[in-house]
Amino acid sequence: MGKTVILGTAGHIDHGKTTLVKALTGINTDRLKEEQERGITIELGFAHLDLPSGIRVGVVDVPGHERFVKNMVAGATGMDLVALVIAADEGVMPQTREHMEICQLLGVKKGLVVLTKTDLVDQEWIELVTEDVKEFVAGTFLEDAPILAVSSTTGSGLDRLVSAMDAIAQGIPERRTGGPYRLPVDRVFTVKGFGTVVTGTTVSGEIRLGDEITVYPKGLSARIRGIQTHGVAADEARPGVRTALNLQGIDREEIQRGDVVATPDSLRPSQLLDLRFLYLKSAARPLRHRSPVRFHTGTAEVMGRILLFSDEVDPGDETYAQIMLDAPVAVLPGDHYVIRSYSPIHTIGGGRILNPLPRKRKRTRPKLWEEMKVLDTGLPGELIVYHLKNAGVRGLAPTEISIRTGLFGKTLERNLNELLSARAIVRFEGDGRRYLARSTYDALLEAGRSLLAAYHRENPLVPGIPKEELKTRIFQRNPDPRLFQKVLTDLVESGIAVMDRDLVRLSTHEVALGEEDEAVKGAIETTYRKRGLEPPSRDEAIAQVKGSPQTAGRILDLLVRNGVLVKVKDDLLFHREAIDRLQARLVRFLKEKGELGITDFRDLTGGVSRKYMIPLLEYFDAVKVTLRVGDKRRLRG
Numbered sequence: 001m002g003k004t005v006i007l008g009t010a011g012h013i014d015h016g017k018t019t020l021v022k023a024l025t026g027i028n029t030d031r032l033k034e035e036q037e038r039g040i041t042i043e044l045g046f047a048h049l050d051l052p053s054g055i056r057v058g059v060v061d062v063p064g065h066e067r068f069v070k071n072m073v074a075g076a077t078g079m080d081l082v083a084l085v086i087a088a089d090e091g092v093m094p095q096t097r098e099h100m101e102i103c104q105l106l107g108v109k110k111g112l113v114v115l116t117k118t119d120l121v122d123q124e125w126i127e128l129v130t131e132d133v134k135e136f137v138a139g140t141f142l143e144d145a146p147i148l149a150v151s152s153t154t155g156s157g158l159d160r161l162v163s164a165m166d167a168i169a170q171g172i173p174e175r176r177t178g179g180p181y182r183l184p185v186d187r188v189f190t191v192k193g194f195g196t197v198v199t200g201t202t203v204s205g206e207i208r209l210g211d212e213i214t215v216y217p218k219g220l221s222a223r224i225r226g227i228q229t230h231g232v233a234a235d236e237a238r239p240g241v242r243t244a245l246n247l248q249g250i251d252r253e254e255i256q257r258g259d260v261v262a263t264p265d266s267l268r269p270s271q272l273l274d275l276r277f278l279y280l281k282s283a284a285r286p287l288r289h290r291s292p293v294r295f296h297t298g299t300a301e302v303m304g305r306i307l308l309f310s311d312e313v314d315p316g317d318e319t320y321a322q323i324m325l326d327a328p329v330a331v332l333p334g335d336h337y338v339i340r341s342y343s344p345i346h347t348i349g350g351g352r353i354l355n356p357l358p359r360k361r362k363r364t365r366p367k368l369w370e371e372m373k374v375l376d377t378g379l380p381g382e383l384i385v386y387h388l389k390n391a392g393v394r395g396l397a398p399t400e401i402s403i404r405t406g407l408f409g410k411t412l413e414r415n416l417n418e419l420l421s422a423r424a425i426v427r428f429e430g431d432g433r434r435y436l437a438r439s440t441y442d443a444l445l446e447a448g449r450s451l452l453a454a455y456h457r458e459n460p461l462v463p464g465i466p467k468e469e470l471k472t473r474i475f476q477r478n479p480d481p482r483l484f485q486k487v488l489t490d491l492v493e494s495g496i497a498v499m500d501r502d503l504v505r506l507s508t509h510e511v512a513l514g515e516e517d518e519a520v521k522g523a524i525e526t527t528y529r530k531r532g533l534e535p536p537s538r539d540e541a542i543a544q545v546k547g548s549p550q551t552a553g554r555i556l557d558l559l560v561r562n563g564v565l566v567k568v569k570d571d572l573l574f575h576r577e578a579i580d581r582l583q584a585r586l587v588r589f590l591k592e593k594g595e596l597g598i599t600d601f602r603d604l605t606g607g608v609s610r611k612y613m614i615p616l617l618e619y620f621d622a623v624k625v626t627l628r629v630g631d632k633r634r635l636r637g
Contacts, residue, residue: 004230004241005169006201008060010103011085012093016116016152018045020085021061023152024162025049046199046242048230051166058201058230058242079103080172080240081165082111084142088149089120091129092136098347101280104140105350106336110168112145113137114161119151175239179408180266181205181213182332183243184298185259190252194226198261199244200299205263207245208236215250216260216330217269222250258300260330267356268403269328274320274355275337276376277306281316283348288312294345295323297337297353302327306339309363318351320372322361331356333375333383333406352376357404359390380407380415385424388437393444393475393483395434428486436483444487447474449496452506461554463511463561464503511558520545521555528565528575533582533608533616538571569615582616583625590626590635597632 009017022028027047045061060079082103086096103111113133118126126149137143146164150157187199207213211224226246227234237243245261260267279287289308294301304325313319323339331337331353338350354375361368374386387404388396398416402408407415416435419425426441428434451473455465465473471484488504491497498507513521523545528535536544542552556573559565565573585604590596596604602613617633620626626633 003054003169003174004056004058004238005080005172006058006060006240006242007165008079008082008103008108009085010082010096010099012087012090012095012099015085015087015090015093015096017083017085018061019152020083020114020116020150021045021047021059023155023158025059048242049162051162051169053166053170055166055169056230057165057169058240060201060242079106079108080110081168082108082142083165084111084113084137085116086113086129086133087117088115088126088129089117091132096136097282100137100140100142101282101347102338102350105278105338105347107352109141110145110172111142112161112164112168113142113147115147115149116152118149118156119154175204178411179204179406180263180402181207181211181237181261182263182266183207183237183245183261184300185255185261186257186299188252188255188257191246194246196222196247196250196252196255197244198247198255198259199242200261202237202239202241202243203298204239206236206238207263212264213245213247213261214264214266215247215255216262216267217328218254218259219269220250220254221264222247224248258298258302258329260298262330265399266403267330267332269330270356271304271325271328272358272360273323273325273329273331273353274358274361274372274375275323276318276351276354277313277321277339277349278318278351279313279315279349280347283315286312286314287348292342293323293348294340294342295325295329295337296340296350297329297331297335300329302329303342307361309361309368320354320369320376322358332403355404380405380411381419381424383407384415384419384435385437388425388435389440391436392440393436393480394478395428395436395440395483397432397434401435426486428483434483441487444474444483445490445496448487448491449506452497452504452509456506456509459554461511461513461517461551461558463558464498464500464505464509467499467502467504470504513555516547517551517555520547520552521559524552524556525559525564525575528573529577531575532578533574533605533612535572535574535578535612538573541573566619568619572612572615574616583620586620586625587635590633595629595632595634596626601633 009021011017025047047059047061049057049059051057084096084100086092115126115129115133130147133147137145148157148161148164150161181202182204183198183200183202185198185200189197191197207224209224209227213222213224214220215222224245225248227237228244229237229241287306289311290305293304293306295304302325304323307322307324309320333353333355335353336350337353339348340346341348354372371386374382378386383405384401387401398412402412416425420427424438426436426438428436448470451470452465471479474487475484492499495507498505524541527541527544538556541556542549545552556565560567560573564576566576566579567573582605589600589604601617602608605613605616621628624636627636
């Protein structure tokens with residue numbers, strides 16, 4: 001497919017937009033019976049034209065009546081250039097002005113002015129109207145655009161118009177195919193034998209027959225069964241092309257104008273947006289905080305309230321704001337929008353979406369304007385770091401970063417790698433690849449060090465904190481085990497911490513007992529040594545020493561960790577010397593006899609009760625000294 005561009009009409013009702021399109025393309029875009037009977041355009045109309053250079057122009061004909069301006073806004077989505085149509089016998093009219101404002105708010109940069117119905121007036125009048133038009137477009141993107149006088153009835157001037165369109169179209173760069181596929185839906189209908197069909201202008205990405213898509217904001221899945229571009233069957237659709245998609249797996253009633261057909265997992269529906277907002281000079285009065293408005297983006301119209309960061313904004317002012325919508329939309333940073341007043345309905349402003357997934361912003365927040373400026377003018381790296389900081393310890397996956405920044409594919413990867421090299425961000429493998437802001441990750445490392453230091457102060461007799469307990473303390477809720485493992489690994493590799501089996505401690509921490517603690521330690525050890533194979537319970541041993549039971553318990557645990565006492569079962573502890581002596585006798589017996597029964601083992605222990613004998617037998621099985629075969633034991637290995 002060669003180069004294609006989208007041209008949209010704009011202008012007041014009955015200024016000849018539809019007649020002009022038909023004269024250029026041979027297509028009557030008024031397809032509805034009501035439109036043909038009343039002679040006015042109500043819905044969007046579509047046509048196409050091949051220019052002399054070979055460029056194909058997709059034409060979107062919009063309604064001019066004030067009651068249908070919302071349809072005009074939907075049609076302006078994806079325009080590469082606009083033909084501002086002004087009837088020579090009437091000149092600039094109210095909808096001429098409003099359509100012009102809408103085109104500017106939607107970021108249209110190229111276009112031309114077409115003076116129609118010139119067969120109804122003389123040359124002197126045409127010259128007067130031309131001067132008025134020049135004054136009207138002064139200071140706008142059409143200031144230096146050609147103004148062409150034509151008659152759709154006689155055909156006068158149409159050749160010059162086509163040549164001018166061709167010259168402008170050749171200067172419009174082809175749209176990049178990067179990023180997710182997006183098609184804001186402007187029409188939905190059913191074709192017998194095929195099912196649901198949607199149309200719109202492909203604004204980004206590529207799609208092919210058989211691809212899976214998602215319809216946002218509903219999140220419905222479907223498959224591409226057929227593609228047409230400018231009314232011709234195609235295998236793929238690219239940006240800047242009028243496209244019809246036959247969707248398999250979705251009913252006509254499930255989709256409507258305003259929905260977006262897009263690559264799966266490429267958008268997130270949202271009812272709160274950060275905005276750069278221009279309040280038009282033509283507005284009648286200041287706009288107050290929380291005023292109800294009509295929000296247009298893509299082909300969607302949603303009611304909402306404008307959330308200003310001051311009490312009001314004056315006509316002509318540009319500012320930052322948020323909008324709280326009554327229903328979700330699916331957008332990306334950089335998308336344009338238009339705001340119309342609630343009642344009476346007219347265009348009052350618009351601009352660019354800065355952040356599709358913000359938090360509710362407090363107007364008194366000290367760094368509010370600084371943050372909004374980063375979203376508005378920040379470099380790609382600054383945007384990524386900003387969103388990662390806001391994500392906190394959860395971090396963001398590459399897809400989530402794309403949705404928040406509008407950066408995709410190789411552009412995103414290049415910026416992520418540059419930030420990693422500059423140590424501005426950190427990558428870890430959690431639920432897939434994720435990234436954290438360096439400041440967030442450094443705070444986790446410091447939290448780990450601080451928590452270890454606090455634990456040692458509170459538990460001086462304990463060599464370290466259990467690994468799982470440290471994870472819970474650092475993250476408090478919903479810890480990511482892989483992120484914790486990275487934090488722990490970095491703490492150990494940097495020499496800050498030491499891992500000892502399942503315990504973590506600061507590398508500087510040592511258990512040091514005072515004189516009183518040493519006495520308690522000696523008393524506990526002596527008790528277990530004397531009792532041999534009939535030791536006291538934990539509580540009995542603690543009760544036999546002087547001082548705090550809590551301190552005695554910690555010292556007893558220390559003896560277990562140091563291997564002085566051996567935990568055989570629950571709170572059944574033996575002195576290591578008693579265990580070692582019994583094990584030596586057991587091994588010697590089995591080497592001589594080959595196997596051992598319960599009676600034999602009772603004799604080896606000196607006749608201890610089953611309370612101690614059975615746990616000891618199971619202990620030697622567990623530490624792989626013996627192997628149980630039936631009711632006998634044999635020497636393992």
